[in-house]
Amino acid sequence: MGRPENPLDPAAGPVQRFACALRELRRGAGTPTYRTMARRTDFSVTTLAAAASGERLPSPAVLAAYVQACGGDVAEWERARRAAHREESARPPEEGEDTADPPYRGLARFEIDDSERFFGRERLTDELIRLVREHRHVIVLGPSGSGKSSLLRAGLVPRLRGADEEPPAAIRILTPGARPVHEHGKLFVPAPGPGETWVVVDQFEEVFTLCRDPRERAAFIELLLADGDGRLRVVLGARADFYSRCLEHPGLATVVRDASLPIGPMTRAELRAVIVRPAAAAGLVVERALTARLVEETADEPGGLPLLSHVLLETWRRRRGRTLTLDAHLAAGGLRDAIAQTAERVHSGLTQDQAELARRILLRLITPGEGAQDTRRPVDRAEFDHGEHGDRSDTDAVLDRLVRARLLTVDAGSVDLAHEALITAWPRLRAWIEADRERLMAHRRLTEAAALWEELERDSGAVYRGTRLSAAEERFCVPGGQDDFTAAEREFLAAGLAARADVHRACE
Template sequence: MPRRERPLDEGDAPLLRFAADLRLLRQRAGSPTYRQLALRAHSSAASLSVAAGGRKLPTLAVTSAYVRACGGDVKEWEARWHTVAASLTGPGGSHHPPYPGAAPYQVTDSGRYFGRERLVEEVCGRLRAERVAVVTGPSGCGKTSLLNAGPLARLRAADPAPAVLSCTPGPQPGRTLTRCLAHLARERPPGGPRPLLVVDQLEQLRTHCPHPAEARRFLDALWQAARPGTAPCRLLLAVRSDALPYFTGHPLLAQPLTMAPMTPEELHRAIVEPAARADCTVEDRLLAVLIAGAAGQPGALPLLSRALLATWRARTGTLLTLARFRETGGIERTLAEAAESAFTALPGAGRERARQVLLRLVDPGGPGGVPRPVPRGTLDDDPGTAAVLEHLAAARVLTLDGDRVALAHGAAQHAWPRLARWTAEDPEGLRRRQALTEAAAAWRAAGRDPALLYRGRRLAEARRPGPPDDRLTAAERDFLAAGARAQSARRRREADRRARLRGQRRLIALLATLVTTLALVVAATAPLAVR
């Protein structure tokens, strides 16, 4: 007789509920023995028994095998597994994870922040020498984490520590700045070190503030607050690189420090060192896959952090392995979940606009390697498109860098089912649309050179109506309209030329008839003249 299963401990903890529901699933499947389950699941009976023991969270692979053998919904149980794993390392968990996941590093995370030491030194040196330091970089490169776990952590650990206050401009930057400066003035002790005002996400002056004049006054007030002699504070600013042209000419942002992509050596430290501080080890094979997966990917860092956190939760003992990384879905699963969540959060019109934007960033039929950046100018410059770009950038689905837009990771077009389905619907149509986008941009860059316009069959195909949700940008419509006008003008000129030729032919024929008639008359009257 098989042994009776040990009763679960009392309580309502997530792990106990998970185990109880696994047992209930097994009962509904006819209560097979664990040996029978093992034969169905191609797994060991011992591991399946432990999975429903309630003492330890089983691995994702064992959970999936258990559920599959009992005829359950594997996808649903995988989602539950991730929820329970997150609860075990949340505020009530017993272990502090070495990676922050989707959240930026905080000031208290300085002990696990690695890879950006050189830039942290540059920022601190700039603050000591010039009282103003500006950090810029594309969306998702880790500017907020750098500020928090780098200079802010160092300053708050100093003796004596200066007063430090962080803020973002928000929709009313003037009021925000007034409150911050008043607070710092109260907090600074007489004779103490000069306080520091940190303004993160300075691009909000463009995206959140409806009045350009108010944004300019905010910058002027910051500049005045940091001027030598009368400066009440030092400034540490972070601004997204695509917003820098909006502030062109202002002395406050004249010499920003740029966050370059992490080198392989820096990525190595960012992955290995936090794990070591948590008494864990990263398997060499996993390390190689992670570094290779981040190379050339503009938005890899937040995705990497999320995937590492999931791998740490699923670890075996103190080792983070490639097998566990793949069980949790790796970067691809992380990316797909973030993208789907961001997309479904949009309203109906926003989803249509997001589809248009995303399909302009994919490489139809391509392997999904390094993302293909496109100029911001090839997209519509209307509030709806701008709002969608900001939303998707905040969710780390795409990156905004200078005047370029790109998918955060090249794997998005096959890892995210929705985008993969869109891409597969009409890859040839996508190629034609991307060719049209590039042709319209080249035409505008060349001063609207008529020689670059579409004509003939190519123009007809590009103007052919597509699906209802396939919307041309204003630049593309302008390009095609100019092509149609040029073609109509050519046709009118050709029609005029043919009409002139017909008139000339009729005139020549008339003259020939007259000449012939005249010749006949002369021939008929010549004998009479001789007589």
């Protein structure tokens, strides 16, 4: 009788479960020793014992020998082995297991330091460089997911810095936010010294989605259209569905007419470069079948670049050796389902309370569209501290899970969706938005009003009054209606209710 085998837990994974089944097959055959089985096959005792060790799946040849020695059906067991392999391939490494630097960015945009792995946009970068040299004000227009932010950061900025001509005095990158003049006005003052100052305004559509004050919006547009005494150049990046909004302003309409760069779909050669060249730079190989499939699918997918980048990252995480395989791609969910699969994997690992907290976090990061697509909404980390209705450590834990999964980004205290593709590609998030759309829109307006109230040092003239106060009271002054409010939002609404009560008392 040979040495007893180490115990296995079939719940530990498909490899261990398959090994347990092999051991059961051997027991059903009368538990022949591995030496006896070796005499019936061309494999050694060690090789046959390893097949049922639970450390890895056996090769087809070893499996066939093991099963034949135990009187089993080889074809049936080979089908089971393939199923176990697919299931195992679908399991990405545990957090911290893979310390290699990924060659793909996933949902995150390319940053300035990523220029060495920013492939497939060389032609477009050349066109943008030519345009910005000819015009002081340029706008880049493209649908969500076309790569505008990456083009500006990893394409334009490194080329400006490395130009043979006079280097820029400064390059400043910003996103407008809710108060663009208040937050960024000083960035339009040219830097001292020789050279021009470049201001890159990414996600310019925020002047329409986040900036609710028409006067502030108009002032910001006038600011960016100024020429800074001939020492300022401005490059805008905006979603194409805000094209008509840009035409509402005569100065912007002129920029759109004279100096706009539309971002269309990539050519197939450019898509191949996006897929293959980052892997090659990291010493990896992409299966030809996988490359062909991704090119075919992405070429017909509007705004498909974030989907492509994410599924490539997830395929890389499931790589075997140096090769990114079609099997690993399918295990990751494929082009259209990989984002949802990643998000659902994170969601399923949360407790019920954490899942509710994740829902609140994600919804606070979204501005529901009013006649336009829903957009992301970068927020200060402090907005997630709900005082008596939430614990910071719980919030930090959930944020950390979402950030590690590359669904969110955190930068200088600001939290944001990694990409708006998450809104459209994750059915659960879409369902949350649709179920809460009217309330979300009302909450966004209240958040902005509360921020202005705080900025005005809680001026009583800035609180809600009349019908706005009554509508907010009806919607939010119900059990649980303010659980996702910040302390400032609760105090803002309470101040409006208190002011109304004071008026009623004065009239009695």
